[in-house]
């Protein structure tokens with residue numbers, strides 16, 4: 566599959582996986598419609614795309630805002646006349662127990678990680694179905710496969726993304742529209758630093774230490790993650806696992822569906 570002249574829409578493009586994917590697709594000849602809340606980071610991504618000679622629409626957007634997302638869709642279609650790939654990537658994390666969790670954190674994370682993906686999917690879906698082509702790529706997580714203490718809020722959103730995306734995939738079978746759910750393992754991005762952190766699975770309450778721990782286990786670079794997502798789009802894969810850790814977690818969940826946390830928790834504490 567060639568990306569030359571294709572139009573890719575990517576949310577959360579100011580940082581991490583979204584930025585790396587935007588640049589990698591531009592390098593392959595795609596034009597980009599990128600969005601993020603972080604205007605400064607977004608401008609840097611825009612500059613990198615323009616330096617590669619591709620066209621780019623960069624718009625400040627809160628993906629939790631449905632009307633805002635629909636306006637972004639309208640601007641994208643007006644500017645480029647089409648969209649071929651939508652990657653609903655913007656996401657945030659909260660680390661807290663369900664017991665101590667605050668409703669405002671639930672609303673924040675569900676607004677971005679779940680509603681953001683619904684808004685992006687529904688905004689572009691009619692265009693894709695009408696044309697009988699395109700890729701809708703929704704970013705879940707390995708935490709959409711296994712549940713972890715203090716990740717309950719994040720788990721809830723990422724399992725939801727997976728459920729919605731897999732249902733959509735079944736609905737669109739035979740239409741020519743490709744639907745993929747992405748499950749990254751640890752990717753070395755700003756996700757942990759940007760998190761609302763109260764406590765980790767081992768009882769840790771210091772965010773700095775948690776970010777340092779995350780850096781140690783996040784073995785995959787955003788650039789590598791971007792290459793794996795692109796290969797998944799090329800091959801029209803329905804399920805894109807990123808990293809050896811993601812493949813291991815996927816396997817452990819299937820072999821030990823009731824007891825996977827015993828094993829993972831031991832590993833995490835070690």
Ligand SMILES: NC(=O)c1ccc[n+]([C@@H]2O[C@H](COP(=O)([O-])OP(=O)(O)OC[C@H]3O[C@@H](n4cnc5c(N)ncnc54)[C@H](O)[C@@H]3O)[C@@H](O)[C@H]2O)c1
Nearest residue numbers: 577579580581582602627628655656706751752754755756
């Ligand atoms: N890094 C990992 O280990 C990992 C693992 C599994 C899944 N993921 C998922 O990958 C996706 C990308 O995250 P990342 O790791 O690149 O993190 P990141 O923090 O580097 O990038 C996330 C981007 O989303 C943007 N964003 C946050 N709230 C937004 C909003 N309301 N509207 C628009 N943009 C918003 C941020 O400004 C940021 O630029 C997320 O959905 C995340 O849950 C990451």
